Amino acid sequence: MRSHSVLSIAALLALATVPGTAFDDDIIYPKQQKEAFNTTEIPRAPLPWGKVNFLHTTDTHGWLDGHANIPSWGADWGDFVSFVMHMKDKALRKKVDLLLIDSGDFHDGGGLSDSTSPKGAVSDSIFENIDYDILTIGNHGVRTGAEALNIHHNLSRVFGDRFLTSNVDVKENGTFKSIGNRYRAFQTRNGLRIVAFGVTINDHGRDRSNTEVHDASWIFEQPWFDEVMKKEVDLYVLVGHAPTYAPCQDLKQDNPLVCLRDRIRNSTTKPIQLFGGHAHHRNFTCYDERSSGIESGKYCDTVGWVALNDVSSPTWSGAKALLDDEPHPNKSCAVGNQGDIQDIPYLLDRRYLDWNRVTFAYHTVNLEGDTSNPSVPASFDRPLGRKVTDDISKARLLLNLTHFLGCAKEDYCFNCKKVGQDGNIYELLKLALADTVVQKERAHLARVVLSNNGTIRDNIYQGPFTTGDAYAVVPFPNRFQYIANMSCHDFKKMTSNLSAKQDVSCIDDGDHNDSSVINEESHGSQSQSHLELRSIFDDRSYHPATFSHKPEQQNLEGKQHSPGYTTHDALGNDGDDTLHSPVIEDETYMNLFWANASFPNASHYPPSFDVVFTDYLAQRILDALKKTGAPYTEKDVKSYMPRTYTSRDVLVDYTARNWGQNGTECPIRKPGER
16 A cells, blocks of 8 residues: 555646646546445434534544445535535525634545645645635644645645644744744624634654644744734634643643633633644533633544624624524533523534535435435535545545455444454454564564554444555554564563553463563553544543433434434533434553464464564664663664555455455445444
């Protein structure tokens, strides 16, 4: 699964010239990707519209082609384009404001973004077809200076003063400069005065030589911050690639998004609306009666909706009042949320929309058919939306993302099954590592192949498994190295030093039940993993009930809903636009684990064996060996597989070799099926 170079995708790069103008020949205008299925589950109620409304996306990670095996998330970016255009028309008719927000992370996930060099060469030009009002960069935009510079030269310039990086710089020609604008001060179509900022967390994995992520105290010391805080403002909008729930106790270390909110609140009582990300889940946080924040899922599975009612503005020229026969915001972040709603001065609401065409059509042009088998009318698809869908289809074919690898007979998840259970994707990865990571000349020798939980970033879902899916599940291309003939005792001490939670019984121990189990890896080592863990910010004092689950949902006919998000947030249990039965989302796997292969005795480790690992783990392994006094140095680390073979190839090879190859008899799990 090698990336396509810029030269090899010359035909595709026409897509990057002008948004919506690629592949002008032979337009076929499909409706979502042809492999995808429409859901049969409809939203529970129309959206509440306020005078100021927001559509929010975050952590799209290149997933613009949708999720073919998940009907709840089957729409692609072209469907989203059509949805946004209809919603803008509704806002015009209602004489209210609708603003489009994105909280960053455009790459490192989907094949559409990651199979090109540079990342995003094709997907960014598809992303640009949404006319965002405010957006910022994510931590995955600063993993390398080259990627940050590419965003600075392309996405940032396409969106101009709407692309905000209040605390993120990139080095260009030896000088650090802001990737986008530091802030935006503007008036909406209906005259609302807004000041917006865009911030990003300081990622441990960023390119520290070529990027800079400043802390909140730096922002507050800048002359431009003093200047913008003197402006007449009706509403502050803070967009951040950071969770909304993490409090600010240290300006130099803590969440810059919430630190910024606190600083603004200390100087004004004006409303403040936050849009967060990075945590990859749905959540709403209340800070006080006039400030709140939303997070809106990940990977194009969610569109966030926020509606504000009563934002006072002397320059407002829109609707004076909302129509009584339409739903409108009726909730409050006021402490206790008590009393007559007429006495609460600032009302709001939020909703989390599933990313599918049925949802999009329900909220814009209405659905056809009955509630058990709804269909999307032809009037939903706008020409630009159909065009973007067609561009995605052709790009996927040219990038070989639709190639069928095998049929997944069940779901394999990384955070809903315990260690050792069927359906745990890491248990599947162990089998794949043992089966595929083999040096021919040393295949007869015993080996262990180490990996870490950050290797996996998404589930495999029942149904066809393609090369595009493989990019999404394992987006990081780490090479394989090894130390030959390490003694079992040295390996045991090394894994013990790394707090690995997996048994090691050396055949000459005299105690075959001896174990290297100590504890899970420290919080610090977790944060260095590729996988972005929710525990990065583990103080949830703003919303103590965020991850609780409701009982299983059933519709009026008694039929169970399909598994999905069941969100409990600061405003209650009614945030999910479509009802689902709950799934476990917070099981954790061992931070370091390994597969055993070619062992003479499957139950015990031989006296010595090859220790294979990814280059991402190499330094940690050498450091652990040094601490134990084992006689291994960098000179002992050699390449195990060809440099072109990486961690991305493991599941590709394994599924192609071991899973059913009949793509026509490979059903997905439909809504309501268990």
